[in-house]
Amino acid sequence: MPKPYENTAVQGVRVEIVGGRRAGERYVTDERGLFTTAPVSESDLDLVFSKDDFTEARYSVRGLTANRTIDVEMTAQFIVYGVVHWPKPDENTVVPGARVEIATGQRTGERYITDERGMFKLPSIGEVEVTLVFSKDEFDEARYTVSGLNASRAIDVELTPQRISGEWSGTIGGRPDVEGRVFQLDSFEIHRQAPSAYSLRTGAVGSGARPRISAS
Numbered sequence: 001m002p003k004p005y006e007n008t009a010v011q012g013v014r015v016e017i018v019g020g021r022r023a024g025e026r027y028v029t030d031e032r033g034l035f036t037t038a039p040v041s042e043s044d045l046d047l048v049f050s051k052d053d054f055t056e057a058r059y060s061v062r063g064l065t066a067n068r069t070i071d072v073e074m075t076a077q078f079i080v081y082g083v084v085h086w087p088k089p090d091e092n093t094v095v096p097g098a099r100v101e102i103a104t105g106q107r108t109g110e111r112y113i114t115d116e117r118g119m120f121k122l123p124s125i126g127e128v129e130v131t132l133v134f135s136k137d138e139f140d141e142a143r144y145t146v147s148g149l150n151a152s153r154a155i156d157v158e159l160t161p162q163r164i165s166g167e168w169s170g171t172i173g174g175r176p177d178v179e180g181r182v183f184q185l186d187s188f189e190i191h192r193q194a195p196s197a198y199s200l201r202t203g204a205v206g207s208g209a210r211p212r213i214s215a216s
Contacts, residue, residue: 008128009033010074013051020045040064053078053151077124080146082155084118084134094118095159098136103143105130125149138162 013029020042027035037045045061055075061068084100086093098114105127114120122132128149134142139159146153 010051010054013049013054013074016048016050018046018048047072049074076126076128076149078126078149079122079152080125080130080132080149080155081121081152082119082157084114084120084157084159087158087160091158095136095139098134098139098159101133101135103131103133132157134159 009029009031010033011029011031013033013035015027015029015035015037017023017025017037017040020040022038022040025038027037029035043062043064045064047059047061049057049059049072051074053076055077057072057074059070059072061070084095084098085091086095094114095118096114096116098118098120100112100114100120100122102108102110102122105125107123107125107130110123112120112122129145129147130149131143131145134144134157136159139161142157142159144155144157146155
């Protein structure tokens with residue numbers, strides 16, 4: 001891996017000899033990122049290194065007169081993608097139009113938007129760790145750090161709706177009760193704990209009362 005991840009070995013890289021008598025021979029790096037070719041008789045050797053989610057690399061060895069140890073950098077091209085949705089118990093309600101901002105690494109400041117299915121897909125990321133910030137009006141901001149990237153990763157992100165409060169003056173219903181009283185509602189708080197089905201849960205009883213109520 002390139003700096004600052006040069007100590008991160010890449011296992012499972014395909015190493016192919018191109019050109020010469022051994023053209024087409026392939027090897028695979030082990031868990032330590034190491035590989036060894038069979039003995040070659042040519043003084044020049046061209047190698048191609050490839051792995052899914054990495055940029056292909058080519059390396060030329062020239063003037064071989066003895067065994068040679070080489071060091072090859074593989075640049076990661078990982079994709080982070082996923083879906084943004086409400087918290088439980090409404091996790092099946094997606095959040096379209098949420099902003100997804102990359103907060104660390106070479107792509108810091110880039111922004112993307114979730115689609116009508118609440119899904120997003122970032123471009124290739126070369127770092128092994130990236131922090132994302134998710135935001136939308138009337139939702140609490142969320143931060144999500146993806147660590148240990150060694151392949152493309154799907155993530156699941158919750159955005160919590162904010163509590164809405166406001167002032168309102170009016171009547172509850174359109175009819176007086178049996179004693180001819182009409183109740184006035186002077187203030188309210190709405191706790192959006194579900195995407196729909198708002199209902200009054202609490203309130204004071206009595207003519208001219210000023211109940212504080214919640215709806216969800």
